[in-house]
Amino acid sequence: MNKLFNLGWNDFFEALFAEYAPSGLKAARVAVEHRNYYELYSELGDITADKSGKLFYNTENDFNLPAVGDWVVIRPIPNEKKAVIEAVLERKTKFSRKRAGAKTEEQVVAANIDVAFIMSSLNQDLNQRRIERYLTLAWDNNVTPVIVLNKADLCKFTEETKSEAEEIAFGTPVHTISALNNIGLNELKQYFEGNKTVAVIGSSGVGKSTLINRLCDVTKMKVSDISLYKDKGRHTTSHRELTIVPDGGLIIDTPGMREIQLWEGGDGLAETFEDIEALVLQCKFTDCKHESEPGCAVKEALRTGVIDELRLKSYKKLLNEIKYFESKQNKKAQIDEKRKWKKITKDVKEKMKYKR
Ligand code: GDP
Ligand code: ZN
Numbered sequence: 124m125n126k127l128f129n130l131g132w133n134d135f136f137e138a139l140f141a142e143y144a145p146s147g148l149k150a151a152r153v154a155v156e157h158r159n160y161y162e163l164y165s166e167l168g169d170i171t172a173d174k175s176g177k178l179f180y181n182t183e184n185d186f187n188l189p190a191v192g193d194w195v196v197i198r199p200i201p202n203e204k205k206a207v208i209e210a211v212l213e214r215k216t217k218f219s220r221k222r223a224g225a226k227t228e229e230q231v232v233a234a235n236i237d238v239a240f241i242m243s244s245l246n247q248d249l250n251q252r253r254i255e256r257y258l259t260l261a262w263d264n265n266v267t268p269v270i271v272l273n274k275a276d277l278c279k280f281t282e283e284t285k286s287e288a289e290e291i292a293f294g295t296p297v298h299t300i301s302a303l304n305n306i307g308l309n310e311l312k313q314y315f316e317g318n319k320t321v322a323v324i325g326s327s328g329v330g331k332s333t334l335i336n337r338l339c340d341v342t343k344m345k346v347s348d349i350s351l352y353k354d355k356g357r358h359t360t361s362h363r364e365l366t367i368v369p370d371g372g373l374i375i376d377t378p379g380m381r382e383i384q385l386w387e388g389g390d391g392l393a394e395t396f397e398d399i400e401a402l403v404l405q406c407k408f409t410d411c412k413h414e415s416e417p418g419c420a421v422k423e424a425l426r427t428g429v430i431d432e433l434r435l436k437s438y439k440k441l442l443n444e445i446k447y448f449e450s451k452q453n454k455k456a457q458i459d460e461k462r463k464w465k466k467i468t469k470d471v472k473e474k475m476k477y478k479r
Contacts, residue, residue, distance in 0.1 A: 126166040131235065131320050131373055136194050139212045143196045148209060153193045153234075154365045161189060162363070163206065165197065170204045172197060178208055186219075187211065190231035191364045191377050192320060216265050218322065218380065232379035233322055233364075236264075238314045242271045242325030242334070245278035245299065249287045257324055258295065262470045266322070269314055270297040273330040276304050302334040311338070315372025320365075322375040335374050339366050396438045398430060413439075 130152045140150050151165035151172075160173045172195075179188070189195050189211050197206035214234045241257040243249060254270060261268035270288050275281050281299050288297045300307030314321055323331045364377040399421065403411070407418025413435070416422075424430045 129318055129367070129371070130164050131237075131318050132194070133318075135215055136212055140194075140196065143210065148196050148198055149206070150212070151195055151197045151206065152365065153189050153191050153195060154363045156189070156191060156364075161195075161208070163195065163197065164365075164367070165199075165206070167199055167206075168204065170197075170199070170206050172206045172208045176207050176209075178210065186229045186231060190217070190234050191379075192234040192236060192375055193231075194235065218260070218264060218266075220379065230379075233375045233377055235320055236266050236322045236375060237319040238267045238269060238321045240269050240271045240311070240314075240321055240323045240325075240334075242273055242323060242329045242331055243288075244274045244329040245272050245281060245284055246274045249284050251287065251291050253326070254288060255291055258292070260324075267314075268295050269311075270295055271311070271325075271334070272297065272299045273302050273334065275299045275306060276301040300334075302330045302337050305337060308334075308337055312370060315368055315370065318372050320373045320375060322380060324380060331376060335366065335376055338368050338370075338374060340369065396434075399435065399438045402430070 127150060132150065132152075136150065143150075149165060149167065151163040151167075151170065154162045154164050154169070160171050163170050163172055189208060193214065194212040195208045196210040196212065198209055199206045214231070216236050217231050217234045218236065219229045219231045239257070239261045241254060241261070243254065249272075258268050260266075270292055272281075272284060272288060278284065285297050285299055298307060298310050300311070302308070323335060325331055364375060366374045366376070368374055402420045402424050403413075405420035406413070406416070408416055411419050411421070413419050413421040421430070421435065425432060425435060
């Protein structure tokens with residue numbers, strides 16, 4: 124059982140597992156999902172499980188199938204490093220996205236996350252709106268957020284930027300680090316204590332992989348964890364989406380997580396269409412659809428040839444897609460800003476209450 128605790132096991136899962144324990148079944152945690160099989164961490168070491176068996180034939184939607192970070196109930200296959208997945212234990216937390224299609228369904232991107240590192244880079248202007256969206260994402264999913272500002276080595280105004288983040292953080296801790304130069308990383312260790320699972324979220328290029336590589340540096344491993352880690356060493360070519368941190372705890376980084384950010388955050392839009400977004404700000408009406416409204420700066424730019432029709436078309440298309448995904452993914456995305464903030468304030472107050 125000790126091994127399981129290193130993988131994030133706790134009383135919550137222990138209680139859920141109780142009904143399975145007597146039948147000789149074991150618990151394992153999903154490290155990565157492949158097309159036809161999963162790689163799992165278990166007390167029997169690293170094993171694989173094919174996507175076959177009752178669970179996979181009887182389950183109608185993806186939501187109930189194992190995702191990275193899930194705890195699953197397995198029936199080990201004797202003398203093989205393999206098992207059959209019998210059930211998925213209820214998730215403590217999850218990040219999910221909607222899969223587009225005729226019938227939209229929830230797809231879990233990662234499960235059982237305790238903490239989210241919301242990462243930004245200090246060599247760019249701080250995007251407060253983006254951080255707010257990530258904070259909401261974390262709070263909505265009962266995941267504890269931590270703001271991490273990376274690339275401190277490239278910034279002359281670290282303290283100022285930190286204050287800008289604190290303005291919108293509602294007491295969420297803000298750390299300034301340099302993942303590349305290994306500065307400030309010790310401060311982040313506390314969030315892994317008690318074998319917590321941390322997900323790293325943030326736009327591409329902010330240094331997520333660099334941070335993960337630093338934290339998972341094998342040379343810093345505790346001797347007691349070597350046996351657990353040795354199995355992992357065998358698959359050096361295969362990339363784990365749930366990685367064991369040598370000092371304790373786990374880190375989640377999945378490609379799916381990057382997608383949920385795009386839809387949830389929608390921040391790709393402003394970057395790709397900076398010119399149009401700038402025009403939109405000049406439209407007379409804030410809710411301008413850029414169709415036939417008077418005082419539309421976008422239409423005007425189109426008329427004078429500053430932007431072209433096709434570019435505007437793809438902008439609108441992307442905008443609609445994002446709206447579609449946001450509304451499917453999270454009904455709350457449609458409520459107005461005011462209500463959103465009311466909720467955040469309430470959540471924070473509640474969290475403070477717990478702390479006392
Ligand atoms: P990701 O897309 O968020 O995973 O970002 P990467 O980890 O791939 O980093 C993107 C680039 O930023 C790489 O060239 C890194 O070397 C660089 N980088 C990451 N952290 C730091 C840092 O603390 N300081 C500086 N100067 N560069 C960094
Ligand atoms: Zn307009």
